[in-house]
Amino acid sequence: MTVGTFDGVHLGHQKIIARMIDLAKKTHGESVIFTFNPHPRKVVSPDERNLRLLTTLDEKIALFEQSGIDHLIIYPFTAEFAGLTYEEFVEQILVGQIHTKLLVVGYDHKFGKDRQGGFEFLKECADRHEFQIEKLDVLLLNESNVSSTRIREAIQHGDMETANSFLGYPFSLHGKVVEGQKLGRQIQFPTANIEASDPDKIIPGYGVYAVQVRVRNKTYTGMLNIGSRPTINNNADHRSIEVHLLDFDSDIYGEPLELIFFRKLREEQKFESLDALKIQLLRDKDDTIAFFTTLRNAIL
Numbered sequence: 001m002t003v004g005t006f007d008g009v010h011l012g013h014q015k016i017i018a019r020m021i022d023l024a025k026k027t028h029g030e031s032v033i034f035t036f037n038p039h040p041r042k043v044v045s046p047d048e049r050n051l052r053l054l055t056t057l058d059e060k061i062a063l064f065e066q067s068g069i070d071h072l073i074i075y076p077f078t079a080e081f082a083g084l085t086y087e088e089f090v091e092q093i094l095v096g097q098i099h100t101k102l103l104v105v106g107y108d109h110k111f112g113k114d115r116q117g118g119f120e121f122l123k124e125c126a127d128r129h130e131f132q133i134e135k136l137d138v139l140l141l142n143e144s145n146v147s148s149t150r151i152r153e154a155i156q157h158g159d160m161e162t163a164n165s166f167l168g169y170p171f172s173l174h175g176k177v178v179e180g181q182k183l184g185r186q187i188q189f190p191t192a193n194i195e196a197s198d199p200d201k202i203i204p205g206y207g208v209y210a211v212q213v214r215v216r217n218k219t220y221t222g223m224l225n226i227g228s229r230p231t232i233n234n235n236a237d238h239r240s241i242e243v244h245l246l247d248f249d250s251d252i253y254g255e256p257l258e259l260i261f262f263r264k265l266r267e268e269q270k271f272e273s274l275d276a277l278k279i280q281l282l283r284d285k286d287d288t289i290a291f292f293t294t295l296r297n298a299i300l
Contacts, residue, residue, distance in 0.1 A: 001032040001094070002104045005039060008054035009063040011168045012106060012139040012146040017067045019136060020104040029101060030070040034094075035060070036077035039200070043077050052202035052236055054148060054155075054167070056174065063169075073098070090125045102132040108147075109135070141166060158205040158264035170212075173201060173259045175241070177252045189281050191225075191242040192252060194259065196235050203239045204261060206268040210288045213245055215257040220245045223281075223288045224259065227268050246285065263291055 002020045006013050017033065024031040041051050055063065057074070064072050075081070075093075084092070094100040103126065109119060119135050126133040139146040146166045154163040155171060164170050175194040196203065206226050213222045224243040235241060243259060265287050271277040 001034055001100045003034045006035055006060060007148045008151055008167055009060055010146055010151060010166055014168055015139050016104055016106050016136055021068055023102055032071040032073060033064055033069050034073045037074050038077055040077050043079055043082055051200050052152060053200045054151060054202060056198040056201055086121060087125060090129060095129045100131050104134050106136055107138045152202055155202055155204050158207045160261045160263055170260045170262060176256050177254060189244050191244045194241040194243060199234050199236060201236060203236045208265045208284055209261055210263045210265055210291045212260040213243060213257055215252055215255060220248050221292050223284045
């Protein structure tokens with residue numbers, strides 16, 4: 001078993017999960033991920049409004065499924081559960097209910113009331129309750145710790161290359177198409193205005209991005225703008241998300257889609273006129289096409 005929130009299911013998490021699966025096979029056991037919903041901070045600090053998640057629950061479940069684990073436990077994180085000491089959590093749940101034989105944790109594992117459950121304390125619990133424990137060292141990539149915090153920082157700055165390299169897959173955002181101002185139609189660049197499926201999902205920093213868009217079971221190339229909006233919306237930090245799909249001409253209002261981020265092309269700008277905006281959008285389109293052409297050639 002391994003235990004945690006696993007926000008992002010990034011390369012560090014994947015290392016822990018892979019080790020757990022390997023140990024389960026070697027000992028003829030079953031691999032189990034134990035995670036929680038909602039995110040602990042929503043219960044421990046209910047008035048906090050700064051929680052920004054790398055992955056929604058549905059996205060995490062999909063990533064766990066891809067990892068090849070045997071079982072996934074999504075435990076209800078309540079105020080009562082938050083009040084358990086680590087000793088109580090181990091005794092009542094890990095051992096009492098799940099019969100854990102071997103626990104795999106990361107280098108920074110902390111759990112239980114006031115997060116007192118560090119590795120040394122956990123090792124004492126393991127000895128008392130007769131199960132094994134293994135701790136994995138920090139995963140370094142380009143001499144940087146791979147962590148959810150580091151990935152969030154990269155996304156907030158629009159550094160999608162760093163974020164994607166630490167995640168081990170391209171960052172994506174699920175949402176639906178909602179009514180917008182329809183300004184893009186006037187300059188032959190119609191855009192879909194997106195509302196994220198989860199208001200706590202992190203939104204990349206302001207700017208223009210090269211993206212792929214999955215809609216109606218097909219994938220399209222797109223150029224996407226994240227900006228500020230004077231009116232309130234349901235996206236994190238009230239950021240507006242507008243995407244123009246290349247070689248696409250259909251009405252998709254109300255439909256779900258997935259935005260997959262690859263690179264920030266430029267910062268958000270203000271333009272003196274619609275003509276000036278259109279000239280820049282033509283450049284953005286060329287840059288987007290060139291980026292994905294280079295990416296495809298690199299893969300081939």
